[in-house]
Amino acid sequence: MSLLTIGTAAFDDIETPFGRAERAIGGAAVYISWAASYFTRDVRMVSIVGEDFPQTELRELNQRGVDTAGVEVVPGRKSFYWAGKYQHDMNVRDTLATDLNVLADFDPELPDVYRNSDYVMLGNLTPDVQMGIISQMEPRPRLIAMDTMNFWMDNALDKLLDTLKHIDILIINDEEARQLSGEYSLVKAAHKIHKMGPEFLVIKKGEHGALLFNSEDIFIAPALPLAEVFDPTGAGDTFAGGFMGYLTKTRDTSFENMKRAMIYGSAMASFCVEKFSLERLKELTQEEIYDRVQKFRALTYFDGIEQVL
């Protein structure tokens, strides 16, 4: 099974209470592809970079089984750049700078061999570009997941709502779910968002875990309580990459299997925040991932709830 992903590839300047990283490699498509590469050798990446983006980064991805034929390199231009600063509450970040650079003209045409991908993860981008990808897929993928952000709700709501009609899973954070639905209660928010199109909704809550909804049921994946979160950059995309990577690997899109995908996604995200940028994601072993998943299981597992009353 194959997974197509589209998103940014970027340079990030990051400041956290633990230190700073300058021109670290980042971007949604990069984090998603790295995380998914631990589950499947058939990841197809779509992105755009300038001539300043290190070719070694793409080669490393190729060695992980990620096809980067869909990554456009624009001569004489610069890659997307983001600078941000985190406070002690790592759920809150201030964006200090955003230079779109090559991203301003991003209008990807899929390589022919990408069009029949089984699973699709649309990283956060303008809904126009996300819809453009969906319309190039043939046949319709088994499952299309999508991330978005407040900016598109403010500036491209009609196009965003149109795109939502064509996807299966929306993966956003709690603040975004509240803005999109106009509801404070996440249960009510989920109800409204289902009516917009997506059968499944994942709401990410950072250190408070993540919720999976379909129209009837809810599953809660915990976040691993950590002594230190060095850098949350990319954690949401890493979650999405692990989540979709697991579904791609297991070929099962039932709600029951999505629960397991939530745990694998959460486990991958818990690694991501342990070091700056992609550092930790690049050095993982399958044993580490499996041990982490067992830790997640232990966090919420209990038995012996008999009727004691």
Add this chain to the structure above:
Amino acid sequence: MSLLTIGTAAFDDIETPFGRAERAIGGAAVYISWAASYFTRDVRMVSIVGEDFPQTELRELNQRGVDTAGVEVVPGRKSFYWAGKYQHDMNVRDTLATDLNVLADFDPELPDVYRNSDYVMLGNLTPDVQMGIISQMEPRPRLIAMDTMNFWMDNALDKLLDTLKHIDILIINDEEARQLSGEYSLVKAAHKIHKMGPEFLVIKKGEHGALLFNSEDIFIAPALPLAEVFDPTGAGDTFAGGFMGYLTKTRDTSFENMKRAMIYGSAMASFCVEKFSLERLKELTQEEIYDRVQKFRALTYFDGIEQVL
């Protein structure tokens, strides 16, 4: 097995986005006792009220098996009064008024039959009063749990730290854990708080659930995602009452059994917020409680995490 609890009995004026309640019956000891009464018929309540407090409320508790011999009624004085207002984020509340009234002179002497109680739940009060109860117990109870709040950290820290050396479980919220420890990370906070005395720590996070720590392990109980939280007043005390009630009923203070107590406590709290004041807590059936516990299980339960990588 018997459970002794001490705390306020109060009139609450409450305003939430869903409405308001005036002079509703509340207070930590009242919520704790009601919640615990679904688990054990041997609850011993210590509190203080003025002559304005309805005798019917104490009689209702008696009918639930709660001994109110330890509730002092002061003629010619008024009961403790609290007024508060909740915003849409029900984790945040503004206190509009606090009239200590009879609580200002609270210096309880335990009825003799209370002194040998097996389990103790010290509701939020000045650490002097909490320590006074501990010193009157004979023999030392099997388990002493305690709640506290920021106010005592600001105004009676030495006495609070002294009291912490004599208890087994501290039950506080995330903000309080951070202030008490001086650590933002709850993992680090737990580590420091263990060194202050309590072997176990429960950190309540409202809609984000609750964490149980001992020196080695962590357990996470989810909160039930609700479409509407009508009134969070008393939810923390209701959690504590359910938690300690379950331990009293099952006579097992192992970490494994505390996990189950966390779920029962969370289930009780999820009922509490469905209506104003004690309304929902007074009308529960054992079937409802057991069904709710099964819902909590379904929220986080998953199986079949095989080594798929």
